[in-house]
Amino acid sequence: MSTRVTVAVDAMGGDRAPGEIVAGALQAAGELGVGVLLVGREEEVTPLLPAGGATDGVEVLDAREVVTMHDEPAAAARTKKDSSLVRAARAVREGHAQAMVGAGNTGATMAAALLKMGRIRGIARPAIAVPIPVPNGERPQLLIDGGSTVDCAPEWLAQFARMGREYARTRLGVDEPRVGLLSNGEEPGKGDELRKEAYPLLEKVEGFAGNVEGRDLMHGTVDVVVTDGFTGNVALKSLEGALRAAVALVFGVLDSTPEAREAGKVITPLLLAAAAEIDPDTTGGAALLGIDGVCVISHGASSARAIVNAIRVAAECVDTDVVGRLKEATRAG
Amino acid sequence: MSTRVTVAVDAMGGDRAPGEIVAGALQAAGELGVGVLLVGREEEVTPLLPAGGATDGVEVLDAREVVTMHDEPAAAARTKKDSSLVRAARAVREGHAQAMVGAGNTGATMAAALLKMGRIRGIARPAIAVPIPVPNGERPQLLIDGGSTVDCAPEWLAQFARMGREYARTRLGVDEPRVGLLSNGEEPGKGDELRKEAYPLLEKVEGFAGNVEGRDLMHGTVDVVVTDGFTGNVALKSLEGALRAAVALVFGVLDSTPEAREAGKVITPLLLAAAAEIDPDTTGGAALLGIDGVCVISHGASSARAIVNAIRVAAECVDTDVVGRLKEATRAG
Numbered sequence: 001m002s003t004r005v006t007v008a009v010d011a012m013g014g015d016r017a018p019g020e021i022v023a024g025a026l027q028a029a030g031e032l033g034v035g036v037l038l039v040g041r042e043e044e045v046t047p048l049l050p051a052g053g054a055t056d057g058v059e060v061l062d063a064r065e066v067v068t069m070h071d072e073p074a075a076a077a078r079t080k081k082d083s084s085l086v087r088a089a090r091a092v093r094e095g096h097a098q099a100m101v102g103a104g105n106t107g108a109t110m111a112a113a114l115l116k117m118g119r120i121r122g123i124a125r126p127a128i129a130v131p132i133p134v135p136n137g138e139r140p141q142l143l144i145d146g147g148s149t150v151d152c153a154p155e156w157l158a159q160f161a162r163m164g165r166e167y168a169r170t171r172l173g174v175d176e177p178r179v180g181l182l183s184n185g186e187e188p189g190k191g192d193e194l195r196k197e198a199y200p201l202l203e204k205v206e207g208f209a210g211n212v213e214g215r216d217l218m219h220g221t222v223d224v225v226v227t228d229g230f231t232g233n234v235a236l237k238s239l240e241g242a243l244r245a246a247v248a249l250v251f252g253v254l255d256s257t258p259e260a261r262e263a264g265k266v267i268t269p270l271l272l273a274a275a276a277e278i279d280p281d282t283t284g285g286a287a288l289l290g291i292d293g294v295c296v297i298s299h300g301a302s303s304a305r306a307i308v309n310a311i312r313v314a315a316e317c318v319d320t321d322v323v324g325r326l327k328e329a330t331r332a333g
Numbered sequence: 334m335s336t337r338v339t340v341a342v343d344a345m346g347g348d349r350a351p352g353e354i355v356a357g358a359l360q361a362a363g364e365l366g367v368g369v370l371l372v373g374r375e376e377e378v379t380p381l382l383p384a385g386g387a388t389d390g391v392e393v394l395d396a397r398e399v400v401t402m403h404d405e406p407a408a409a410a411r412t413k414k415d416s417s418l419v420r421a422a423r424a425v426r427e428g429h430a431q432a433m434v435g436a437g438n439t440g441a442t443m444a445a446a447l448l449k450m451g452r453i454r455g456i457a458r459p460a461i462a463v464p465i466p467v468p469n470g471e472r473p474q475l476l477i478d479g480g481s482t483v484d485c486a487p488e489w490l491a492q493f494a495r496m497g498r499e500y501a502r503t504r505l506g507v508d509e510p511r512v513g514l515l516s517n518g519e520e521p522g523k524g525d526e527l528r529k530e531a532y533p534l535l536e537k538v539e540g541f542a543g544n545v546e547g548r549d550l551m552h553g554t555v556d557v558v559v560t561d562g563f564t565g566n567v568a569l570k571s572l573e574g575a576l577r578a579a580v581a582l583v584f585g586v587l588d589s590t591p592e593a594r595e596a597g598k599v600i601t602p603l604l605l606a607a608a609a610e611i612d613p614d615t616t617g618g619a620a621l622l623g624i625d626g627v628c629v630i631s632h633g634a635s636s637a638r639a640i641v642n643a644i645r646v647a648a649e650c651v652d653t654d655v656v657g658r659l660k661e662a663t664r665a666g
Binding site: 072134135136147150151182183184185189191192193195213214215216217218219227228229230231233234235236237238239240241242243244245246247248249250252253254256257259260262263264266267270271274275278 | 522524566592
C-alpha cells in the first residue's frame with residue numbers, strides 16, 4: 001500500500017473485546033503495514049499493548065462510554081457521544097482515520113457510521129455486503145443486504161444490486177459479476193410483491209441473471225445475491241444453522257466407534273483445514289455500502305484473526321477507492 | 334390402522350414420475366397396509382405394476398392430462414380438469430380416497446387441493462408445514478409456512494402458529510410444542526414491519542417462545558418455526574444449499590490423500606447412515622394445512638422411499654383426524 005492507511009477500530013465492541021480486538025489490531029499493524037487507531041477505555045486498552053504502551057503503527061484514542069448489545073442502535077449512536085463506537089466514526093469524519101471497523105452492536109455501528117459519515121448522494125439506504133464462502137477453492141459470493149435495511153422498497157434492491165456489483169469487482173476481482181435476485185423460485189414470475197416489483201428494475205442492471213434460490217448460496221451460480229435486509233439475515237443465519245448441524249453430525253460420526261476414532265486421527269486435521277477456508281473469520285468482514293466512507297463490520301464473536309481480516313478489507317476499500325467507485329456506479333442508475 | 338385408509342397419489346408428478354411414484358405406492362401398500370389409488374395415464378402406470386395389472390391394495394384411476402413444472406399453478410388447477418393432479422384431489426372430495434399425495438408442481442398441487450377440498454372455515458390462507466431434521470437423534474422441527482402463501486398479513490402468521498402447534502402434537506408427538514417467530518434477532522423489537530405487527534398477535538398463542546433466528550433451524554430451540562411462505566422457502570433452501578456445500582467439502586476431504594481415502598473406507602458408511610437420518614426422503618412429506626382435507630406434498634426429486642413416507646404421513650393425518658383437530662384449534666383463535 002502506497003500511503004499508509006489508518007483504520008479506526010472500536011476496541012470495546014464484540015463478545016471478546018477488548019482482548020481479541022487489540023490482539024488483532026497489533027497483528028494487522030505488523031502484517032499489513034496499516035496504521036490502527038484503537039478507540040476505547042484507555043485503562044483497559046493500553047495494558048494490552050506490548051510494554052504497556054503504544055506500538056509502531058498502533059495508537060490509542062480514549063473514549064469513556066461503551067455501546068452494549070442491549071443498547072437500542074439509533075439511540076446509542078445519537079446519545080453515547082463519547083462511546084468507542086461513535087468516536088471511531090468521528091475519527092474517520094475528522095480525517096484521523098480513513099476507515100472504521102466494528103465488531104459490536106451491528107445496528108449501532110451502522111447508525112454511527114451513517115450519522116458521522118453520511119450517505120452517498122442518491123443512495124436511499126445503506127446495505128451490508130456479506131461474503132459467503134463457496135467450498136473447494138471457488139471464489140466467494142456476496143450477499144447484499146445482510147441485515148442493514150429490513151423493510152425495502154423495490155428501487156432500493158436495484159441500488160443494492162448496483163453497489164454489490166461494483167463492490168464485487170474489487171472484493172472478488174470479477175470483471176463482470178453476475179447478479180441474482182434471491183427468490184422462492186427461478187422463474188421470472190416467482191416471488192412476493194417486493195420481488196415481483198423489483199424484478200423489472202433489476203433487469204436494467206448490468207449482469208442481472210434473474211432469480212436465484214436459497215440453494216444457490218455457497219454455490220457459485222451468481223457472484224452477487226440481492227435481497228432485503230430481513231431475508232438476507234434469515235438466509236445467512238440459516239446457512240450458519242445448517243453448517244453447525246453438519247459439523248455436529250460429522251464429529252459425532254468421527255467419535256462413534258473405536259475404528260472411526262482411529263480414522264478420525266487422519267481425517268480431523270484435514271477437515272479442520274478445509275473448514276477454515278469457509279470460516280467467517282477467514283472470509284472476513286462485511287462492508288457497509290452506501291455510506292460516504294468506509295465501515296467494515298465483523299461478527300460479534302470475532303477473534304483476533306477476524307479483526308485482522310476486517311482491517312485488511314477496510315484498508316483495501318480505502319486503497320481501491322470503493323466509495324468513489326460506488327458514487328460513479330450508482331450515479332448511472 | 335383400523336379401517337383401511339386410501340391415499341390418492343398423483344402418479345405423474347415429480348422428476349422421477351411415474352417410475353419412482355409407482356414403486357413407492359407398491360411399497361406403501363405392502364408395508365403400511367394402506368390402499369393406494371394411483372392417478373395417471375393408465376398406459377404408463379399399469380405396465381409398472383407387477384404382472385402388468387392391479388395389485389392388492391393398489392388401484393389405477395386413469396387421467397389423461399399431466400400438469401408440468403412449467404404450468405402456471407392456479408390456471409393448471411382450474412383448466413386441466415382431467416389431469417392426474419386434479420383427478421387425485423377430486424377423488425378425495427368424492428370419497429374414493431381420504432387423502433392425496435403429490436410430488437409435482439407444488440403450487441398447482443396446493444391450488445388443486447384448495448379448489449377441490451376447500452378451506453377450513455375461518456382460516457384465511459393455507460400453509461405448508463415442513464419437517465426440518467435435527468441431527469443426533471433429536472426430534473425434528475416444523476417450519477410453517479414453507480412456501481404456500483408468499484405475501485402474508487400479520488393475522489395469518491398467528492393462524493399458521495395455531496395450526497403448526499396442533500399439527501406438531503400429532504406429527505412430532507410433543508404435548509406442549511414451543512412456537513418461535515422467525516426473525517432477524519431474538520429481541521422482541523426485532524423484525525420487519527410484518528414481524529413487528531405479528532409479534533403481539535403471536536403472544537396470544539399458547540407456547541409462544543418469542544423470536545428465533547435462522548441459526549435455530551436444525552437445532553431444537555423450538556418445535557414450530559412460524560414465517561411467511563416467501564421467507565420460509567428461502568430459509569429451507571438455504572439449509573439445503575449449506576448442507577450440499579458441507580457434503581461436497583467432507584467428501585472432498587475424504588478423497589484428498591491416499592491416507593484419507595483409506596480412512597474414508599471406515600468413515601463413509603457411517604457418514605451415509607448418519608446423513609440418511611436428516612435426508613428429506615426419510616423425514617417425509619410436508620402437509621398442506623388449512624385445507625378441508627388431507628394433502629401431503631413431497632419434493633420434486635422424490636424417490637420411492639420419499640413417496641412411501643409421504644403416503645405414511647397422509648395416512649397418519651387421516652387416522653389422527655388432523656383436519657378435525659385443526660378445526661378445533663383454530664376456532665379458539
